[in-house]
Amino acid sequence: MTNTKPYGFAVLILLVESLCVSPGLICPEISYLAGPAQLICTGGTLVHTYYNTGGKVATCGLTLNSSCDSTDMSAYRLSSNQTALNITSVRISDAGTWVCKNARNSNTSCHLTIANIPTYSITSDRATDAVDVYGRVSLTVDIRGFYCSAAHNLTLQVGSVTLPLNMYLPETVTEPTNINFTISINVTESHFGDAELIFLCNGQQLNVSHRSVTQLQQSTSTTVSAE
Known part of the structure; x- marks a missing residue:
């Protein structure tokens, strides 16, 4: 069977x-x-x-x-x-x-992946509406509530120049964190324009709200001497 x-x-x-x-x-x-x-x-x-x-x-x-x-x-x-x-x-x-x-x-x-959108402000040690080429400017960046649970990156865009900020960040971020630091810039013509914070979380750029806007403007009295 x-x-x-x-x-x-x-x-x-x-x-x-x-x-x-x-x-x-x-x-x-x-x-x-x-x-x-x-x-x-x-x-x-x-x-x-x-x-x-x-x-x-x-x-x-x-x-x-x-x-x-x-x-x-x-x-x-x-x-x-x-x-x-x-x-x-x-x-x-x-x-x-x-x-x-x-x-x-x-x-x-x-x-x-979880993020918290920070707010930030940028202030300067001098007036930024009349900056000389090859002059020196110190910008103080105050970031409030920064957090990303994945790989993240912060940069400061000054004019067309991108400045990395990872050396100012803590090694690990386990909660919304406040960061304050000062960065010195030897000004070139490429630095003229807006100063903005760029926040990447897990490779995605997130819109960051700001409390104030700093813009480096070239001094109109700046001249180049000729012999």
């Missing part, structure tokens, strides 16, 4: 595997402290479970009329194979790797 049970069981396993495909998880490129963020998980047919570095955060069923259980975040079903997790107010502890698992424990991950 021919035993067809193993064959039938194998077909059932293949059918289940074809339906319960591995999910995909999408994080926003950048999220901001105290602002909202949404993660979307796609794939599978039964349930999505969200995890971060602190453990399980939410479980959401994919079948019609299924419910979602979450901690202090809001999870809900979008379709038969897609759920969303909303973080209403992003915290520093939310940064890092997030994982979405389906019923077969297939999982995928994404990285949540």
Whole structure:
């Protein structure tokens, strides 16, 4: 007598595997402290479970009329194979790797990068509306609330000259940080123009708000002597 049970069981396993495909998880490129963020998980047919570095955060069923259980975040079903997790107010502890698992424990991950947009002001040790070429100017930069959970970079753009500021930054930034430093410039014609702070977080330039604007303007009385 021919035993067809193993064959039938194998077909059932293949059918289940074809339906319960591995999910995909999408994080926003950048999220901001105290602002909202949404993660979307796609794939599978039964349930999505969200995890971060602190453990399980939410479980959401994919079948019609299924419910979602979450901690202090809001999870809900979008379709038969897609759920969303909303973080209403992003915290520093939310940064890092997030994982979405389906019923077969297939999982995928994404990285949540968090930033805080700083404010800044730039002041000078002398009047900046009549600066001589080859003169010397000291600019004091005061940055308030700087934070990025990923690789970051700060530069000072003075006219068409870019000045790196990494030597003034702390080695690690674990919370919104205030930074104050003074940089001296031997002025050339390339330095004339606006002085602006450029903030990169995870390779993305973010708009930085300023409390004051400094502009180096060439002195009209500057002359070049001729013999």
